[in-house]
Amino acid sequence: EKGAYPHYMLKEMDEQPSVIRKISKAYESELGDLTIAPEIKQALQQADRLYIIAAGTSYHAGLVGKQYFEKMAQKPVEVHISSEFGYNMPLLSQKPLFIFITQSGETADSRQVLVKIKELGYPSLTITNVQGSTLSREADHTLLLHAGPEIAVASTKAYVAQIAVLAIAAYAIAEDKVMDVKQELAIAANAIQVMVDAKAAIEEIALAYLPIARNAFFIGRNMDYYVAMEGALKLKEISYIQAEGFAGGELKHGTIALIEEGTPVFALVTQEAVALNIRGNVKEVAARGAHACIIAMEGVAEEGDHLVLPQVHELLTPLVAVVPLQLISYYAALHRRCDVDKPRNLAKSVTVE
Ligand code: F6R
Numbered sequence: 001e002k003g004a005y006p007h008y009m010l011k012e013m014d015e016q017p018s019v020i021r022k023i024s025k026a027y028e029s030e031l032g033d034l035t036i037a038p039e040i041k042q043a044l045q046q047a048d049r050l051y052i053i054a055a056g057t058s059y060h061a062g063l064v065g066k067q068y069f070e071k072m073a074q075k076p077v078e079v080h081i082s083s084e085f086g087y088n089m090p091l092l093s094q095k096p097l098f099i100f101i102t103q104s105g106e107t108a109d110s111r112q113v114l115v116k117i118k119e120l121g122y123p124s125l126t127i128t129n130v131q132g133s134t135l136s137r138e139a140d141h142t143l144l145l146h147a148g149p150e151i152a153v154a155s156t157k158a159y160v161a162q163i164a165v166l167a168i169a170a171y172a173i174a175e176d177k178v179m180d181v182k183q184e185l186a187i188a189a190n191a192i193q194v195m196v197d198a199k200a201a202i203e204e205i206a207l208a209y210l211p212i213a214r215n216a217f218f219i220g221r222n223m224d225y226y227v228a229m230e231g232a233l234k235l236k237e238i239s240y241i242q243a244e245g246f247a248g249g250e251l252k253h254g255t256i257a258l259i260e261e262g263t264p265v266f267a268l269v270t271q272e273a274v275a276l277n278i279r280g281n282v283k284e285v286a287a288r289g290a291h292a293c294i295i296a297m298e299g300v301a302e303e304g305d306h307l308v309l310p311q312v313h314e315l316l317t318p319l320v321a322v323v324p325l326q327l328i329s330y331y332a333a334l335h336r337r338c339d340v341d342k343p344r345n346l347a348k349s350v351t352v353e
Contacts (some may be wrong), residue, residue, distance in 0.1 A: 002151075003211035007340045009152035009238070013326050014196050017312035019147045019157045020189040020319070023164045024182060027144045034182045035172045040141045044075070047097035049259050050083055052079040053113045054101040055350070057155040058162060062101050064318045065166035067223065071315065073174040073202045082109040083353070086116065100126045103150060103158035104349035112353060114138055127165055143169060152276070152341045153348050154237050155328050159230065160192070160319050167316065184313040188320060198307070198320040201327020202324050205306060206331035209264040209293055210241060216264040217255070218245040218325070221278050222267035227318045230242035231266065231325030238343050239333040247282040248274075269296035270309065272319035295324055
């Protein structure tokens with residue numbers, strides 16, 4: 001029931017602030033703090049290393065989650081693409097815990113890994129949107145995303161839900177709390193609202209940069225790098241524009257050769273420590289003719305930036321920065337008359353290997 005919405009994707013992007021608020025409620029303890037079930041907390045605490053296994057957008061959320069566990073809770077994490085894990089199993093630590101991130105809970109590549117690590121006797125946790133899904137039933141523990149059904153093939157609200165739940169899980173096992181996750185998620189929900197309310201400005205960006213583009217680049221550093229990859233995936237999926245997301249520092253190692261007159265480059269600037277470096281990358285591509293669009297966060301934004309995001313905690317920037325990229329993809333696809341909710345060649349849950 002998309003109601004007045006022309007597409008599920010638009011509805012689901014609009015739901016993102018309320019999804020964050022719902023998650024906050026769902027994970028609230030009696031004391032009013034955000035936490036996770038004691039047995040899941042214990043499983044995370046007992047592990048000496050976490051192995052996150054996921055595909056596509058969920059993999060991109062996993063990359064952000066790694067930062068949370070390592071920075072908030074000093075817990076080492078590896079993130080693996082599920083389809084690769086089978087042939088390239090890393091050397092495992094003494095006490096691994098496997099975390100499967102999967103919106104549908106049905107992705108065959110991820111399930112394959114779960115079956116294998118269960119045979120080996122390792123513990124598992126599934127983070128999913130679908131209660132009772134295969135990966136939820138078969139893992140030892142489940143954390144739910146509470147995002148409500150996601151119908152559009154391109155994942156949007158599940159991604160922000162995954163990041164929020166990963167932040168809560170990392171926070172729950174952190175000894176020194178580096179942030180008040182409840183308060184910071186509330187601030188992030190408001191910031192996402194500001195972005196979904198900025199549709200008109202974002203549509204203009206999509207029209208200015210992408211109506212006839214054959215390709216596009218998304219660049220960022222640190223957290224912004226992960227969001228750049230997600231932005232590129234969204235654009236590819238629904239607008240069929242060839243897109244690549246990569247680390248700003250990697251430009252000079254090859255990709256910059258692709259920059260021509262008018263090539264769209266979207267640069268994310270949310271991380272203070274690397275703001276100057278990524279702005280340097282923008283200058284490099286602009287000098288070679290790129291049509292650069294700077295999406296920056298308050299606090300590090302400068303005059304002339306094309307879109308300014310409200311400021312949120314440095315670790316939570318992906319929740320907000322991804323939203324304009326989702327909307328840019330949406331409007332680019334719309335204006336190119338693509339089937340936004342059901343892109344060609346794609347299925348919502350990939351139940352074949
Ligand atoms: C991207 C997208 C896919 C899924 C991937 C994993 O918009 O929808 O990349 O993220 O197929 O699916 P789940 O999370 O259901 O395991």
